[in-house]
Amino acid sequence: MHRAAALPISIAALLRARSTAGCAMAASTPYVPPPRELLRPLAVPYRLLLGPGPSNVSPRVRAAGGQQILGHMHPEVLQAMDEIKAGIQYAFQTRNRLTLAISGTGHCAMEAALLNLLDGSDTVLVGTNGIWGQRAADIARRLGAKVHELLKPPGEYFTLRDIQEGLAQHKPSLLFVTHGESSTGVLQPLEGLGELCHRQGCLLLVDAVASLGGAPILMDQQ
Known part of the structure; x- marks a missing residue:
């Protein structure tokens, strides 16, 4: 008697399950037609790109x-x-085997470098004469580092004396400069910066996104 009473319930449950499955299949059927743009070949016009990137x-x-x-x-x-x-070592003129290619944009590389070199107890001196120095200072602040900016008007670069005075005043653990400031077109001289940083006991971080390959970078010498 119990088995006979359970039979109609099982059939009803089966019918409900089939109905639900049918609704799910109907709901998963695409109803938006493919756009016409996907039905024609991609046409990319030729452009002569003379900016800092893309090129x-x-x-x-x-x-x-x-x-x-x-x-x-x-x-x-x-x-x-x-x-x-090996190609990166050649481009940077360095024999340092710790050379890495970042799978991302130049901004991604900047953030990765700062993230791995700074923490809340560090002091960083940022040479700011355009948007990339401003961006580096902003990232460093978000990481909790103590940030000092060495300021120059857009279009000017930092002399060795400017940087030497900034290092002596703030005693940072990291100095950041932009080699090719693409927002103004200024090329920052790098000669002597490595020696200054060695003397001060701080690291040197150079943004060469817009200059590498267009201007010499002698990493082991500068």
Whole structure:
């Protein structure tokens, strides 16, 4: 008697489940048609890019980007990463094996560098003569560091004496300068900065996003 009473309940539950599944399938059916833009080939016009970035890419680089995709653990990819490190060492003129390619924008690299070099107990001296010095100072403040800005009007650069006086006054653990200030076009001289920082006992962080490859950077000498 109990089994007979349970049978109608089981059938009703099965019917409800089938009805619910049907509603779910109907709800998952696409009802927005594909846009016409996806049905035609992508057309990219040629532009001569003369700003600090992005810049025009050579046909050789474009051809390399169109080659077969490999997995990130394939030995050929690991070999390419080693070759990229060697290329970075050449571009920066350094024999330091700790060279890393950041998979991101220049802003991402700036934030990664500051995040790994600063904490709440550190003092940083930022050479600010454009938007990138301002950005570095802002990031350092958000990290809790004590920030001092060495200020110059846009269009001017810092002399060795300017920086020497700032280091002596604030005694920072890190000095940040922008080599190629793309907001004004100013190229900051780097000669002698490494020696000043060694003498002061602080690290030197250089933003070369807009200058690397266009102006010499001799990392082991400067």
